[in-house]
Amino acid sequence: MTLHWKSFDSREACLQALAEDLAEQLQAREQPSLLLPGGSSPQALLPLLAAMPLDWSRVRASPSDERWVPAGDAASNLRLLSAGLPEAQWLDPRQGSTPEQAARHWGGQLQSWLPLTAVLLGMGEDGHFASLFPGTPGLAEALDGAAEPAALPAQAPSEPRLRLTPNLALLLRSDWLGLLVFGSAKRALLEQAQKGQGDWPVRQLLESGVVQVYWAE
Structure with a gap:
């Protein structure tokens, strides 16, 4: 399979280039849409994105996955992302009284954005992306790139275990798809x-042939 690597001498240079590339994609659309991951690495990206000459009030945005916790919880990806880019039009995945109801509602809203302008994902050391973890019930169906684009509840191996995540088919319906990874272990x-x-779940993502990997040690 073909993998498009963008390797950098430092994490700072990697994040700066990524911010510029994302801004370029978003500027090219009248009503752009963006999915961003939570976590420590993307958190360092947020101030660089916020500094880009871009009208963030035009950008529809959502986490690439979310934990089933209250919106104000410190573990919430939306809480982290919306604090870093407060002017964007943030969509909360937790619009339902149950994870199943919220996933259906969130998935339907994301479908109305398709094709997405840009999706940025992170990856764990177990090869998961979004909240598609090894051993998740229904993982094979969730990783079927030819399935109907949707969102679904998922199980993580650590707390908070209950998550909401898009399936791979939805993530692939994007004009630009990036994967941010740091360190030699993840590169290997x-x-x-x-x-x-x-x-690993990420193998199915890579087999799509459309992923750009941003990497630094």
Whole structure:
């Protein structure tokens, strides 16, 4: 499979280039849409994105996945992201009294945005992306790129365990798809997955052939 690597000498240079590339994608659309991951690495990206010469009030945005916790909880991806980019039009995935109801509602709203302008994902050391973890019930169906684009409840191996996540088919319906990873261990995992080795969820993402990987040690 073909993997488009963008390697940098430092994490700072990687994040700056990523912010510029994302801003370029968003500026090209009249009503752009953006999915961003939570976590420590993307958190460092937010002030760089906020500094871009871009009218964020035009951008419809949502987390690439969310934890089933109250909106004000410190573990909420939306709380983190909306604090960093407060002018964007943020969509809360938790619009329902149950995870199943919220996933259906959120998935329907994301479908109305398709094709997405840009999706940025992170990856864990277990090869998961969004909240598609190894061993998640229904993982094979969630990783079917030919399925109907949707969102679904998911289970993480650590607390908070209950999550909401798009399926792979929805994430692939994007004009631009990026993966941000740091460190030699994650690079080695990606290189193995690129060769068709292992059964990590990210292997199905890479097999789409449309992912741009932003990497630094």
